Amino acid sequence: MQVARNKVVTISYELSESGKGKLEDGTLDYLHGFRNLMPALEKFLTDKKEGFSGKVEIGPRDAFGEFSEDMVMTIPKDQLEKPEEMQVGMQIELESKEGVIPALVTAVGTDSITVDGNHPYAGKTLTFDIKVLAIRDASAEELAHGHAHGAHGHHH
Numbered sequence: 001m002q003v004a005r006n007k008v009v010t011i012s013y014e015l016s017e018s019g020k021g022k023l024e025d026g027t028l029d030y031l032h033g034f035r036n037l038m039p040a041l042e043k044f045l046t047d048k049k050e051g052f053s054g055k056v057e058i059g060p061r062d063a064f065g066e067f068s069e070d071m072v073m074t075i076p077k078d079q080l081e082k083p084e085e086m087q088v089g090m091q092i093e094l095e096s097k098e099g100v101i102p103a104l105v106t107a108v109g110t111d112s113i114t115v116d117g118n119h120p121y122a123g124k125t126l127t128f129d130i131k132v133l134a135i136r137d138a139s140a141e142e143l144a145h146g147h148a149h150g151a152h153g154h155h156h
């Protein structure tokens with residue numbers, strides 16, 4: 001069996017920043033062809049067989065986007081609900097036109113804080129070292145939901 005649309009694929013992966021260190025690793029079941037993975041990764045995996053292993057490098061534009069200075073913002077403390085609780089490294093939620101976005105507190109001053117709303121991997125060129133562990137046909141329910149169920153898939 002080959003990786004194709006409507007197949008549930010089990011992969012293990014190690015994700016690193018190209019030329020730098022490992023960021024994360026894991027195993028997951030995903031439904032191919034439903035944009036559950038970034039398109040560049042689905043394209044790389046298309047037609048691969050069980051047992052395949054290989055590496056692919058994906059630039060920021062096809063991964064988590066370029067780093068945007070506009071996403072680094074200074075917020076006056078009087079606009080915060082609990083300014084006294086703010087600490088560097090904390091994850092907070094910002095309300096924007098596109099909905100709620102997670103942001104990292106990068107500095108805490110006397111009257112304001114600085115937050116970075118970029119994705120943690122924004123601006124990074126990523127290398128995925130991937131193994132295709134298993135491929136199976138998706139169930140009707142999985143196709144209706146648009147994602148994979150099972151051990152490394154969605155739980156609900």
Ligand SMILES: [Zn+2]
Pocket residue numbers: 141142145147148149154156
């Ligand atoms: Zn589901």
